[in-house]
Amino acid sequence: MKKLLGITLGIMTALGGFVDLGQIVFTTQAGSLFGYQLLWAIALGTIAIIVYMEMCGRVAVVAHEPVFAVVRDRLGKRLGFATLIASNLLNLLTCAAELGGIAIVIHLLTGWNEHLVLIGTTLILIAFVFLCRFQWIERVFGLSGLLMVVFAVSAVALHPHWSNVVRGLIPTLEAADSKRGLLYAYFGVGIFSAMLMEYEVHFYSSGAIEEDWKPEDLSENFMVASLGSVLGSLLTVGLLILGALIYLPRRIFPDLLSTAVFAAAFPLAQKALVLALLGTLACIAGAAVETALSGGYNVCQFYDLPWGKNLATRSAPAFTAIWIGMFAVALIIVLAGVRPLQLVNFSIIFGMAVMPFTYYPILRMAADKNIMGKHVNTRLDTALGVGLLVLIILAAVAAFPLMVLTHAGRP
């Protein structure tokens, strides 16, 4: 019974922590431009995140190797170091975007001054992370993120044609004109990237070690990675449907966070608007914390320094200094006036370019029988991992040119 409760809690936490600012904005924009036509990108991203999240968790449990220790060992010090820099830069940009998003949402909820809110919430988040153990951080943000269900409820309330929705699972090539075709590819890559954001696996793998998972917990690892991601991706489908049903017919391209949130409340009333704002707040605050902590995890794991939220600050000084530093620098970036959605655009595309360097070492490690023993990848795991890695590499190569050619997805 206790185990079942643990699994349920894990799944709910994964579900609540699945969506972040990038996903909210990118998916709603994709729906507003292409209706359900990019649903396949969500499905593909879901399969990919399940496969790699499960692998990361399994490697962490069996080999006691978190992601960046694997990256260092498999890519070598030089390439590993370059990956570390790129990943942490990405974490920093994402953290900055999420902090900016938090300030916007609180401003929309209360009318308080955005700059003061930004500084205040960053300090509160730092204090919260500093004082709480890992399990509490994960559960508070994950469970409160469940309020995002209001997006899925609103999507269902609009009565979409489900047969049309399902048709979106099959990719269709937009050959009508080249610009639309490029936009279609850009949003396809963007959604795929947003679903696979690296910090999610950094945090998940480190969390498995923080929570001291044992090989007998591997079934829990599989359940949390698969069910949590599937349910989380249903929220993402809800966002796509809202974009398709509310914004596409009105020719609105949601370029503001408030526009994306407004979609959830459109078919319902005021209470839904408040719930949507609170759900969004929880999700993006959770993502801000995850990215800041991932910064600390990555550096300490790469250099074999002590790390962990459950260690006393004195025992892991570098880890503490780095995650606090991540929050501080991210705050400065947003205070400098960079718009959060600009950062999101860039971090999603930049994230795609970095992804192969994180996922390839994980795949190799999980398929190494000498290290993984009886928990080594099955043939299906490896085949899926290789196939998805090829897609990740293709998307990584295409990401920047598509960003330039489409002026970052401008319709």
Added chain:
Amino acid sequence: MRPHVHLPLTRLLVMIPFTFLLGCAKKVASRQDVQSDLIQSISLASEAETFTSYIRQGHSTYYFASGHLHYLLNEVNRTTQELSKTNPSPDLRNALNIDGVQLKLLAAQIERINRNLQHADVLADSEQQIREVRMTLVQANSSL
């Protein structure tokens, strides 16, 4: 060998500001660029219209309405500013002028709505004005 190293470096130092200035100069906007600008303006007008109707139905909270309109206004002003930097060919100038004028009208209506969130009659009138702005923009876009 030093002079050989210096010469390209000097050239490079001279060329960098030139290249920068060329990059900053007004690029001639293509039909597709102008169309893209109009699509963005239509999107902003349509959003303002939809949101005004939502406020009129009493579905928004005061702070959300005020905050969202503020962000929307910033977006409209930013687009207007970007538009003023665009240099179209003569046959596209008219469409771009219409775009600029309509965006200014839209900004004025958004400001008016934000000042009168509790006044149903003002909201209804502004919604109508914004609809006209949107229709004008749609017309300008289809004439391209």
